[in-house]
Amino acid sequence: MRTSVKAMPIVEAIHVLAAATVFGTIFIVDLRLLGLPDTRRAVTVVCREMLRLTWGAFFVALCAGLLMFAANAHTYYGNTAFRLKMLALLGAGVNMLLFHRLTFRNVAAWDQNAPVPMAARVAGATSMILWVSVIFLARWIGFTKGYDFRIPPNTHINFQF
Amino acid sequence: MRLVHAFAEWLQASSASNTIQSVSWVIPLLQSIHILMIGVVFVSSLMIALRVLGLMRVDQSFEAVWHRFAPWMWSALIVMAGTGLLLVLGEPIREFTALSFWIKMLLLAAGVTSTALYGHTLKSGARARVRGSQEFSAGAKAMSILLVALWLSVVFLGRAIAYDREVWGALSLHA
Numbered sequence: 001m002r003t004s005v006k007a008m009p010i011v012e013a014i015h016v017l018a019a020a021t022v023f024g025t026i027f028i029v030d031l032r033l034l035g036l037p038d039t040r041r042a043v044t045v046v047c048r049e050m051l052r053l054t055w056g057a058f059f060v061a062l063c064a065g066l067l068m069f070a071a072n073a074h075t076y077y078g079n080t081a082f083r084l085k086m087l088a089l090l091g092a093g094v095n096m097l098l099f100h101r102l103t104f105r106n107v108a109a110w111d112q113n114a115p116v117p118m119a120a121r122v123a124g125a126t127s128m129i130l131w132v133s134v135i136f137l138a139r140w141i142g143f144t145k146g147y148d149f150r151i152p153p154n155t156h157i158n159f160q161f
Numbered sequence: 162m163r164l165v166h167a168f169a170e171w172l173q174a175s176s177a178s179n180t181i182q183s184v185s186w187v188i189p190l191l192q193s194i195h196i197l198m199i200g201v202v203f204v205s206s207l208m209i210a211l212r213v214l215g216l217m218r219v220d221q222s223f224e225a226v227w228h229r230f231a232p233w234m235w236s237a238l239i240v241m242a243g244t245g246l247l248l249v250l251g252e253p254i255r256e257f258t259a260l261s262f263w264i265k266m267l268l269l270a271a272g273v274t275s276t277a278l279y280g281h282t283l284k285s286g287a288r289a290r291v292r293g294s295q296e297f298s299a300g301a302k303a304m305s306i307l308l309v310a311l312w313l314s315v316v317f318l319g320r321a322i323a324y325d326r327e328v329w330g331a332l333s334l335h336a
Contacts, residue, residue, distance in 0.1 A: 019200075
């Protein structure tokens, strides 16, 4: 893919679009957890309708991201912004898991027209911060990764044209 | 085109452009905000489109869905325009000499105008609805799919600016 100049912009565009969709859809859930714009729409309904789209977009972003990583694995692996992005992604995953396993259990008590408990608000705010960080760090990779021009070992280059 | 290039060169040499270029974190920061806003605009328009198609929030009226998402969409579009303008100011030659940039601007103008008209028509008119129901006509549904496709194209063209010659070949303005 690294050598196919046509593939790179397409895969990158798909990755950006899918990542933006993940952020946009999860942002709606996070806002609801903060009680915004109001508490009239049930948390369970918002989660059900948005998270389908989030997971779909996440899967697309993951596939495109894996292709980008495979094309430049060595450069990405050594890049600090990339490592921090993976850490932020992991953090977002842990935050979601904790929310679903602990806070979401008694959602019936605050599902609709009721104040959102502090634990859910914290989960929503944490999710927002982590996903914004993921996007910022991801864009930062492009400005810091440089290019790997090293010739792989055992490659024979014929300089006699 | 020579005039546009001369203007881009003049802009690139300006002190405002130099400031954006010289501080290493400004362009990635602006691009990140730009991408976050793409997420808000795209998902908001998707929600509205899915409501018209009867696939999302069918328990709510179209007006309620429009009022929930349209303000987010317009506000994010304004921030996107602001960060976009600063990005153009920072790298005018890169942008003005990319065919993708000009097609993106055209589609953006078409997207903003048709979204405003579409929202206005759907809110005000029973014309867009199947008589006596909340169901929308085939035309309104087709328009909602077209608008989502339009926003998708805008995002693709935005990423393609960095690869103008590779994407457009002989048509590229870089050549």
